[in-house]
Amino acid sequence: MPQLILHNANIHTLDESRPHATAITIDGDRISAVGDDQIVLEAAPSDATTMDMRGSTIVPGLADAHGHMRNFGMMAEMVNLRHAQSYEEVVELVRERSQAxxxxxxxxxxxxxxxxxxxxxxxxxxxxxxxxxxxxxxxVRVDAHAGVANANALRISGIPGSTLNPAGGIVGKDKDQPNGLFLDKAMDLVRSHIPDITVEKSKELLLAAQELCLAVGLTQVHDAGIDGTTLQAYRELVAEGSLKIRVYAMLARDYFDQTDVSQIQEGLFSCRSVKIVSDGALGSRGAALLAPYSDAPYESGFMLLSRDDFDATVGRALASGFQVNTHAIGDMANRVSLDVLEAALRKHGVSDHRSRIEHAQHLHMDDIPRFSKLGVIASIQPTHCTSDMFMADSRLGPQRTPGAYPWRKFLDSGARIVSGSDFPVESNNPLWGLYSALTRQNHDGQPSDGWRPEERLTLYEALRSFTRDAAYASFQEHELGSLSLGMLADLTVLDTDIANEPPQALLEAKVMATVVNGEIVYKHNLTPSL
Ligand SMILES: [Zn+2]
Structure with a gap:
C-alpha cells in the first residue's frame, strides 16, 4: 500500500518533543513521519497518496478506557428508558413494545x-x-446496578417470598413478597432466566457498537468486563478481519475465576486484565460508604464480594501477570480495594502492575494519596460527574463531596488518571467527556462555575487521559497515545480546533475521520483533494 500523507492539518501530537505539526505520513499501520508540510511532502515517495486536510484538527486516536461494547450494541434492541420522566412513562414505553x-x-x-x-x-x-x-x-437502571422485573418474570424466575438476599445483593420485598426490585448481585436471580446471548449474536452486537464508537472518533475501547461468549465473539471477529476498532478487554471476574487464563494479543484485540466489581453505584445507594448516606441515614451500601474472594482473585491475577481493574465507587469500596491491592502487591512483589480502580468516584481524603503511592491508576468517567453531581450532593452531603470525583487531587498527589464514559451508561462521545472534564458543567452550563470547579482538568490533562495515559493503562504506551515516529497510526480527525475554542465547542465538534492501524475506518464530510 502506498504511503498516505495528511497535510495542511492542525496536528496536536501529545508528543512533548514536537507538540504541534501540520503533516503526518502513514506507512502501513505505522506513522513514518510527523512534521511541517514542506519537509514531509518533500520527503514523500512519488507514489504516495496526499490528502489536503484544509486545516482540520488531528489528535492521537481517542480511547474510551471504560465501556461495555456488547451491552452498547444491545441498547438498540432494548426499550430505551433513559428519557422517561416518570415510572408511568416507563411502563407505557414497555406496554407499547409488548404490542409488537x-x-x-x-x-x-x-x-x-x-x-x-x-x-x-x-x-x-x-x-x-x-x-x-x-x-x-x-x-435495568441507567447504572446497571438495579433492575425491576414484572410478575411474569418473577414467576419464570421462581423467586418465592422466602428468598434471602444473596451476598452482595438485595431482593426488594413488600410484606415478605418480592416487590420486583433487585439490587446488584440479586439481579442474577432474574437475569439467569433470560436466554443466553449466542456467540453469533454477540458478534452482531459488537459490530453494531463498533460502528457507533468509530463514528464518535474512538480508536480504542477498554471493554470493562467480558464473559467467555463475548471473548469468543471477539476472537472470531479478529479471525474474520471484521474488528476495526482496537479493543483492550477485561475479563469479568466470574469468567476469570473459572478459567485457565493467558494473555491474548490477536490483531486489534488484546486481553490481560480482570475486572472485579467491589460495590454498587450511588443512584441505587449500593455504593459502599464508610458512613451512612446523607439522604438515607440507615443505609451505607454494601460490598459485592467477601474479602477472601477479593484477595483470592487479586492474588491469582497478579501471579499470572494479569492487571487488576476494580470497580469501586463509594469511599469504603475504594479503601478496601486499595487495602487488598496493597497487601497483594507486597506479597507478590509485582513492580509494573498498573492496577486500576474503575470509577474511583468517592474517596476518603486519607486514601487519595494511596493511588500514587501504590502505583494505582484512577480510571474515571468525566460524564458520570456531570450527570450525577446534583445527586452526589444529596447522597454524600457537603462534608464528603470534596472527596467526590477528585480529579485534581489525584493529579496533584502524583497519580495517573485515565478517562472513559462507561457507555452505555453515558454517551460514548469522548468530546463530551472532554467537555465534562474541562467544565464540570452539564450541557446547559450548570452550575455556572462548575461543580467543585477546583477539580477541573486542563485540555492537555484531559486529552492525555483519553490518549497517552489510556495507552499506559493498557500497557501500550510504546505504540499508542501520541502521534510520533514509529507509533501505530491511530488518529482522530476533527472539524474543530479543540485547543483554541471554548469548551462549549466540544459539544458541537464533529468527527471527520477515524483512523485505526493506518486504515480510515470512518469518515464524514471528508472531501480532501487527492
Ligand atoms: Zn462499567
Whole structure:
C-alpha cells in the first residue's frame, strides 16, 4: 500500500518533543513521519497518496478506557428508558413494545433513572405487571446496578417470598413478597432466566457498537468486563478481519475465576486484565460508604464480594501477570480495594502492575494519596460527574463531596488518571467527556462555575487521559497515545480546533475521520483533494 500523507492539518501530537505539526505520513499501520508540510511532502515517495486536510484538527486516536461494547450494541434492541420522566412513562414505553412482541418473549429495557422522576423512590413491579401481564419484563437502571422485573418474570424466575438476599445483593420485598426490585448481585436471580446471548449474536452486537464508537472518533475501547461468549465473539471477529476498532478487554471476574487464563494479543484485540466489581453505584445507594448516606441515614451500601474472594482473585491475577481493574465507587469500596491491592502487591512483589480502580468516584481524603503511592491508576468517567453531581450532593452531603470525583487531587498527589464514559451508561462521545472534564458543567452550563470547579482538568490533562495515559493503562504506551515516529497510526480527525475554542465547542465538534492501524475506518464530510 502506498504511503498516505495528511497535510495542511492542525496536528496536536501529545508528543512533548514536537507538540504541534501540520503533516503526518502513514506507512502501513505505522506513522513514518510527523512534521511541517514542506519537509514531509518533500520527503514523500512519488507514489504516495496526499490528502489536503484544509486545516482540520488531528489528535492521537481517542480511547474510551471504560465501556461495555456488547451491552452498547444491545441498547438498540432494548426499550430505551433513559428519557422517561416518570415510572408511568416507563411502563407505557414497555406496554407499547409488548404490542409488537410475541407473547411470552422477554422484553428488556435499559436506562430508567428514578432521580429524574418527581417520585424518586425506586420502582416496584405492580404497575408494570398490570400493564404487561403476558411477557416477562426486565428493566435495568441507567447504572446497571438495579433492575425491576414484572410478575411474569418473577414467576419464570421462581423467586418465592422466602428468598434471602444473596451476598452482595438485595431482593426488594413488600410484606415478605418480592416487590420486583433487585439490587446488584440479586439481579442474577432474574437475569439467569433470560436466554443466553449466542456467540453469533454477540458478534452482531459488537459490530453494531463498533460502528457507533468509530463514528464518535474512538480508536480504542477498554471493554470493562467480558464473559467467555463475548471473548469468543471477539476472537472470531479478529479471525474474520471484521474488528476495526482496537479493543483492550477485561475479563469479568466470574469468567476469570473459572478459567485457565493467558494473555491474548490477536490483531486489534488484546486481553490481560480482570475486572472485579467491589460495590454498587450511588443512584441505587449500593455504593459502599464508610458512613451512612446523607439522604438515607440507615443505609451505607454494601460490598459485592467477601474479602477472601477479593484477595483470592487479586492474588491469582497478579501471579499470572494479569492487571487488576476494580470497580469501586463509594469511599469504603475504594479503601478496601486499595487495602487488598496493597497487601497483594507486597506479597507478590509485582513492580509494573498498573492496577486500576474503575470509577474511583468517592474517596476518603486519607486514601487519595494511596493511588500514587501504590502505583494505582484512577480510571474515571468525566460524564458520570456531570450527570450525577446534583445527586452526589444529596447522597454524600457537603462534608464528603470534596472527596467526590477528585480529579485534581489525584493529579496533584502524583497519580495517573485515565478517562472513559462507561457507555452505555453515558454517551460514548469522548468530546463530551472532554467537555465534562474541562467544565464540570452539564450541557446547559450548570452550575455556572462548575461543580467543585477546583477539580477541573486542563485540555492537555484531559486529552492525555483519553490518549497517552489510556495507552499506559493498557500497557501500550510504546505504540499508542501520541502521534510520533514509529507509533501505530491511530488518529482522530476533527472539524474543530479543540485547543483554541471554548469548551462549549466540544459539544458541537464533529468527527471527520477515524483512523485505526493506518486504515480510515470512518469518515464524514471528508472531501480532501487527492
Ligand atoms: Zn462499567
Amino acid at each position: 412482541t410475541p407473547v411470552g418473549q422477554w422484553i428488556q429495557g435499559r436506562g430508567w433513572n428514578q432521580e429524574n422522576w418527581s417520585d424518586k423512590s425506586l420502582p416496584t413491579h405492580d404497575l408494570l405487571s398490570e400493564a404487561v401481564p403476558n411477557h416477562p419484563v426486565w428493566l
